[in-house]
Amino acid sequence: xxxxxxxxxxxxxxxxxxxxxxxxxxxxxxxxxxxxxxxxxxxxxxxxxxxxxxxxxxxxxxxxxxxxxxxxxxxxxxxxxxxxxxxxxxxxxxxxxxxxxxxxxxxxxxxxxxxxxxxxxxxxxxxxxxxxxxxxxxxxxxxxxxxxxxxxxxxxxxxxxxxxxxxxxxxxxxxxxxxxxxxxxxxxxxxxxxxxx
Amino acid sequence: xxxxxxxxxxxxxxxxxxxxxxxxxxxxxxxxxxxxxxxxxxxxxxxxxxxxxxxxxxxxxxxxxxxxxxxxxxxxxxxxxxxxxxxxxxxxxxxxxxxxxxxxxxxxxxxxx
Numbered sequence: 001x002x003x004x005x006x007x008x009x010x011x012x013x014x015x016x017x018x019x020x021x022x023x024x025x026x027x028x029x030x031x032x033x034x035x036x037x038x039x040x041x042x043x044x045x046x047x048x049x050x051x052x053x054x055x056x057x058x059x060x061x062x063x064x065x066x067x068x069x070x071x072x073x074x075x076x077x078x079x080x081x082x083x084x085x086x087x088x089x090x091x092x093x094x095x096x097x098x099x100x101x102x103x104x105x106x107x108x109x110x111x112x113x114x115x116x117x118x119x120x121x122x123x124x125x126x127x128x129x130x131x132x133x134x135x136x137x138x139x140x141x142x143x144x145x146x147x148x149x150x151x152x153x154x155x156x157x158x159x160x161x162x163x164x165x166x167x168x169x170x171x172x173x174x175x176x177x178x179x180x181x182x183x184x185x186x187x188x189x190x191x192x193x194x195x196x197x
Numbered sequence: 198x199x200x201x202x203x204x205x206x207x208x209x210x211x212x213x214x215x216x217x218x219x220x221x222x223x224x225x226x227x228x229x230x231x232x233x234x235x236x237x238x239x240x241x242x243x244x245x246x247x248x249x250x251x252x253x254x255x256x257x258x259x260x261x262x263x264x265x266x267x268x269x270x271x272x273x274x275x276x277x278x279x280x281x282x283x284x285x286x287x288x289x290x291x292x293x294x295x296x297x298x299x300x301x302x303x304x305x306x307x308x309x310x
Contacts, residue, residue: 070221070287071294072249100296137293156293157249 029152030166036149039064039142040131044098044122047105047112052096052120055148060092061170062144063163066124066135068100069107073157074139078115080160084167085119091171092146097121098128100138145170198304200225200263200284209256210288212242216255221287221297225263231278231308232267239263247291273308280304 039062043053054062065081067074081095097119101107104123112121129135132142133153143152143166152166204210211220227234240261244253263284280303287297 068294068296069219070297072220072247072254072289073291073293076249102297137295139293156290 030143030169031151033145033149036145036147036151039144039148039150040128041148042128042131044124044128046120046122047109052122054096054144057094057096057144058148059146060094061146061167062142063093063095063167064098064142064144065095066098066100066129066132066138066140068138069111070101071138076157077139077141077160077163078117080163082116082118083160084163088167088171093167093171095119098124100124100129100135143167143170146173198265198267198280200265200302201260202257202263202284202286203260204258204288206259207290208288209245209247209254209258209290210286212255212257213239214242214255216244216252217250220254221285223257223263223284223286225265225282225284225302227265227280227282231270231273232280232306233270235266235268237263237265247289249291269308275308275310277305277307280306 039054041053041055043051046052054064063081063084065074065077067078078097081097084093085095097117099108099121101123108121108123111117124135132140137155139154139157141154141158141163142150143163145151151170154162211222213223215222223239225237225239227237240257240263242255242257245256245258246253265282267280282302283299284302285297285299288295
């Protein structure tokens with residue numbers, strides 16, 4: 001009969017090595033135009049095999065959503081995006097989904113059909129994630145302005161109204177700079193009024 | 198053999214038997230040699246409701262243990278050896294999820310007659 005003598009009985013698996021993630025999401029404001037950086041370009045194939053190149057959408061506001069079929073919070077947002085695609089279909093607006101599922105279309109195609117997703121979805125890569133500053137948490141969503149610059153980034157689930165407000169803001173081309181200049185103008189007018197009074 | 202897993206506050210990972218098909222289970226697997234796995238015992242999961250789920254989900258939170266019971270086959274050679282395995286898990290908070298991850302687990306042992 002053989003016996004075993006383990007030299008260590010306890011192994012510690014540090015599942016808690018989650019230091020790279022950003023924790024819970026905070027409300028992301030639309031970045032001022034002057035501070036926006038160009039969204040990295042990419043070309044990926046959609047579910048029909050057609051190429052999707054981000055820079056082909058210049059002149060449109062793009063909602064770029066990284067998600068996965070195993071991600072519960074992502075599944076809350078997808079019906080919102082389906083609504084947005086319908087709501088803003090006559091505006092210069094497009095939604096691009098990037099799935100980070102390891103098994104690619106095997107999991108994603110049935111999900112697209114089941115949920116009747118009405119916007120284009122591609123399969124993402126680690127390279128693309130790195131280009132976008134590391135997409136460690138899902139969902140991660142970028143709003144890209146008409147000039148192809150990143151106007152906001154959301155790590156984690158945010159509210160539908162927040163997305164809606166940002167999309168509307170970018171479609172109306174009301175930049176933070178515009179807002180600031182309007183505020184400055186109002187302030188100047190108020191001061192002029194006080195002086196005149 | 199016991200693996201002690203620790204999750205940061207606010208995080209959960211799916212149990213070994215998730216309550217929804219789309220969720221990725223916690224799974225510990227071992228390389229067969231030099232011992233045989235008799236049983237992997239996962240802890241009892243908690244049923245927790247999150248903002249993103251309609252129904253409570255079968256999850257683990259905080260610290261928990263995964264126990265493996267091994268058998269020593271007659272063919273196991275005496276002497277030092279290293280048991281190696283992989284722990285796969287996928288963790289989320291109530292607002293976001295991290296990609297599935299696989300961590301290597303190893304345990305030095307000595308087989309004696």
